Amino acid sequence: MLQEALPSAQGMAEGLGRVVLTRDRFARSWGLGDRKTPTAHTPALVLLDGDEDIDTNIAPFKSSRSGDIPAILALSSRLPLSPPEFAQISPNYEVSIGNVLPPSLDEADAGELAGTSNLLPVSWQRLKHDESLLDLELFPDIVVLVDAVQLAGQPGKLVEAISVLKRRFPGALLWAPGIGGPDNLAVLTWFGVDLFDMARSRQASSAGVLLSIGGPRYLIESMNEGSDMKSQLSQWTQAIAETRSALQQGTLRALADKQSLNSPKLVEHLRRHDKLVSEMEGVLASHVSRTRVFNCFSHSTQSDPLIAEWENFICNDYRAPKNLEDVLILLPCSARKPYRLSKSHGRFIRAIGTSACHEVIVTSPLGLVPRDLEEVWPAAHYDVPVTGDWSLDEIARIENMITSLLNNHSYKRIINHSGIDLSFVDVEVVDTRQGQSAGSFEVLQRLSEAVKTAVEDFSLSRRRAEQINIDNFCSVSRKHMNNDHWLEGVKVRGKPPRWKIEDKGEQLAQWSIDRGGFALSKPVVKRLAKHKSLPEIHVKSGVSWKGDIFHQIVESFDPSIKAGQDLLVMQDGAVIGLARAFAPAWEWPGTPGRLAKSHQRL
Numbered sequence: 001m002l003q004e005a006l007p008s009a010q011g012m013a014e015g016l017g018r019v020v021l022t023r024d025r026f027a028r029s030w031g032l033g034d035r036k037t038p039t040a041h042t043p044a045l046v047l048l049d050g051d052e053d054i055d056t057n058i059a060p061f062k063s064s065r066s067g068d069i070p071a072i073l074a075l076s077s078r079l080p081l082s083p084p085e086f087a088q089i090s091p092n093y094e095v096s097i098g099n100v101l102p103p104s105l106d107e108a109d110a111g112e113l114a115g116t117s118n119l120l121p122v123s124w125q126r127l128k129h130d131e132s133l134l135d136l137e138l139f140p141d142i143v144v145l146v147d148a149v150q151l152a153g154q155p156g157k158l159v160e161a162i163s164v165l166k167r168r169f170p171g172a173l174l175w176a177p178g179i180g181g182p183d184n185l186a187v188l189t190w191f192g193v194d195l196f197d198m199a200r201s202r203q204a205s206s207a208g209v210l211l212s213i214g215g216p217r218y219l220i221e222s223m224n225e226g227s228d229m230k231s232q233l234s235q236w237t238q239a240i241a242e243t244r245s246a247l248q249q250g251t252l253r254a255l256a257d258k259q260s261l262n263s264p265k266l267v268e269h270l271r272r273h274d275k276l277v278s279e280m281e282g283v284l285a286s287h288v289s290r291t292r293v294f295n296c297f298s299h300s301t302q303s304d305p306l307i308a309e310w311e312n313f314i315c316n317d318y319r320a321p322k323n324l325e326d327v328l329i330l331l332p333c334s335a336r337k338p339y340r341l342s343k344s345h346g347r348f349i350r351a352i353g354t355s356a357c358h359e360v361i362v363t364s365p366l367g368l369v370p371r372d373l374e375e376v377w378p379a380a381h382y383d384v385p386v387t388g389d390w391s392l393d394e395i396a397r398i399e400n401m402i403t404s405l406l407n408n409h410s411y412k413r414i415i416n417h418s419g420i421d422l423s424f425v426d427v428e429v430v431d432t433r434q435g436q437s438a439g440s441f442e443v444l445q446r447l448s449e450a451v452k453t454a455v456e457d458f459s460l461s462r463r464r465a466e467q468i469n470i471d472n473f474c475s476v477s478r479k480h481m482n483n484d485h486w487l488e489g490v491k492v493r494g495k496p497p498r499w500k501i502e503d504k505g506e507q508l509a510q511w512s513i514d515r516g517g518f519a520l521s522k523p524v525v526k527r528l529a530k531h532k533s534l535p536e537i538h539v540k541s542g543v544s545w546k547g548d549i550f551h552q553i554v555e556s557f558d559p560s561i562k563a564g565q566d567l568l569v570m571q572d573g574a575v576i577g578l579a580r581a582f583a584p585a586w587e588w589p590g591t592p593g594r595l596a597k598s599h600q601r602l
Contacts, residue, residue, distance in 0.1 A: 015091040015118045016141035017083040018173070019593040022247050023563065023583065025283055026166050026192035029247045030173060032060055033081045035593065040079055042194040043185060043243055045236065046175060047078075051198060052229060058240060061195065070098050075119055075142065091141070093119030101125055103150050103157055114146075120172070123147045124161060133168065139590055140172045142195070148176035152265070159191060159273040166192040170587040182239035183215040183262045189243050190256040191273055201232035213239050215262040250288070253304065254295040271303055278305040282585025286480055287515045287564030288377050296365045296384040302393050306378055310366050311397060313479065315404035321372055321471035323463070324358035327454045328411045330402075330418040332438050333363035335386065338374040344439050348417070351444040352451050355468055356460035360405070362418040364390065367397040368405065372475040376516045390420075399424055412458060415450045417443075430454075466492050469499055473511070473518075477533070480517055480565070485531035486524065520566055520578055522600045529568050529575035535561050536568045537579065537596070545569065549579050549596035554588065561585035567596060577601040 019035040020028055031038030040060035047054070047062040056078045066072040074094045082090040098114030103124040114121040116132055120140035124147055126133065143165050145151070151158040158179075165174055173194040180188055180196030188196070204211040208227050210219055212235050219225040246252040260266040277283055284306055294306065301307070329352065334342035339361055340349065352359070359371040369379045390398075398420060406427060413428045417438060422429050432446040454460070463471070469492040477484035487501070490508065494500040499511040501518070508524035520528070528534050535558035539545055543553045549569070561567065563584045569577045579596035588595055 015082060015093070016077075016173075017081055017086065018141075018171075020583070020591065023587075024247060024250060024252055025190070025277065025584075026163070027190050027247055027252050028192070028194060029244060030194060033079060034083075034086050039081070039086075041244065042173065043189045043240055044195060045240075046075065046177075046195050046197045048197050048199065048202075050202075052233075054233060058237060063197075065097075070096050070100075070114075073097050073119065073121055073144065073146075075144075091118070093117065093142070095119045095121060097121040097144075097146050098123075098126070100147055103147060103154050118142070120144065120169070121146045122161075122165060124151055124157060127161060127164060136589075138169075140169055143169050143172045143174050145174065145176045149178040152179050152269075155268070156272045159269055159276060162191045162193065163273070163276050167586045169590065171590040171592050181211050182213045182235040183211065184259060184266055185236075185239045186243045186246065186252060186255040186259045187266050187270060189247065190252055191269070198229070198232065198236065201229065201236065205229055205232055211235060213242075213259075250292045251295060254297065257298045257300045260300060267300070270300065274303045274305055274308075278308045280586070281560045282562060284309055284562055285377065285564050285584070286562035286581075287517045288381065290514045290516070292377070292381055294378045294382040296382050299391070299393075302365055302391075302397075304365075307365050307367075307397075310378065311401060314368055314370075314401050317478070318370065318373075318405075318408070318475075319478070320358045320370065320409055321475060323461075324356070324471075325409045326412050326458045326460060327357040327415060327451075328405070328409075328413070329357050329359045329415045329451070330420065330422075331359060331361050332418050333361050333369070333386075335383075337380045337382070339369075340371070340374065347439055347444060348447070351448040353448060354451060354455055354460070355463040356455055357415070357451060358409075358411075362398060362420050364394045365397075367394075367401040370475065372472045373479060375472075375513070376476055376479060380516055395420075413454055415447070415454065417447050473499075473501065476517065481533050482535070483531060483533050486527050486533045515564065517564075518566070520600065522602070525568075525575060525578055525600055525602055528578075529570075534566050534568045534578075536570050537561075538570045539576075541572050543571070545571070545576060545598075545601070548582075548594045548598050550594060551588070551590065551592070554595070557585065557588050559585045561588070566599065575602065 021031045022029040030042040033039040045059035063075045076092045080086045095115040100123045118141040121144045175195035178199045181200045246255040260270045336342035339345045361369045417432045430450045474484040501509040509518040512519045537557040538555045540555045565581045578600040
């Protein structure tokens, strides 16, 4: 299903130059000013009345609020950030915030509504009642969640409000006044907040407390610590540097997990945020770089939407390669990814000695990873501490996934080399571990004998090397694309790991180890369109597509688009090429800058 036609490009705000430099789900590092040479970056601070003058790279904005009823909110740049010249310090905003009632009175009439401009103040009540926010021509530069402090104390409302605002105004910076601090900067940035202020640090300073990265604490006299604003700012500087670095390296979720332990409220917010994201489409990435690591060091990782998505796919959509439904072999995981390159799995593969059985790895936190999907994100990228102990959540996930795997296939026997208890299944089980180490000589012999017996009992045939590759590519295609129909009748040529997929001597694609997916060639474009194997984007009729994909030329798009995903570019009902998504679907209605990179043109 395609998104409705997008608003006109003229509706986009031009007051603040900005471009996304790094993105991870809802978190963004924005470059402010000239898109080619930004002069400031987010996350960043907004100076309030009474704050000392600090580095503009940390605090590119300042704000004041009048004592009127309703109050007037003013926000000004401290740098030349307005296109096209970037010659003078601007932009400057001023807007009425209207009458703001407590979130608990969200059904009441607040009276005078807040103003609507490039600086857009929004309250919980306004989100519920003001239809002007639905205007498709509304493209604010900065959105201010004016009652963020009150929402933070209401179960679920803060993360819901942030989520709604990010999806409704994906091209705007988001400021949630009064709730940020060095102790929660990474968590709020992960939710999608871009701008912060030092209100909590000022309160801490007046109370003789230091608002540190680990939370508010009393001073240690022997360390000559202070609670003055200079000391408070040093904590902010360190927190901003760590958050920007984590966002750049793709480790912000791990930092947010760590920081959430600063208070039970942060843990609650993070869990509610995970639940919300798990229910959305077009948020998670499809492909990532080879160096990206999914750190699974804490228990809170178990609630990450990425894990829920993987579990949902294996339980509901995954199907094993053809002719592998007789014997299922369950194996333990390894620290090295993909598993087959590890020493332990090298021994397992030699002991198994055949490609006629379906190998599935039992692991935390993903539960089950079929051998045919071991090279894709996140299976090839996660890092988890190995203790040999399973939590109740991990056991429940594994049991659910094994049950679903059995329900969706017709396995006649399970060879269990994983060590997991399978007393809950009603399929014949051969336990090759019997409480011993998976890599011991005796246990590997039992594994080998169990496989040989199964091959004889069910008259299983070994697959050719080329067929193994095709089966694996079909599984990957069903995971990351709409189907595997485009692979019908193909041949696999070349040398590992950069296999070439050909049809009648013409190269259709190459396996890319750098992205755990396919590098698609021009000859495959029409074939992909015929089978509807990729999400579609439609560019406007009459537009000459010469560069990358930007908001201004898009007419409609598939709402399931994920970052890193290949896309069919359509115009007037015909395919005209391929692009690779730079931004996920929720950003497409209004994010400045490139949405997808041109990949192939017909």
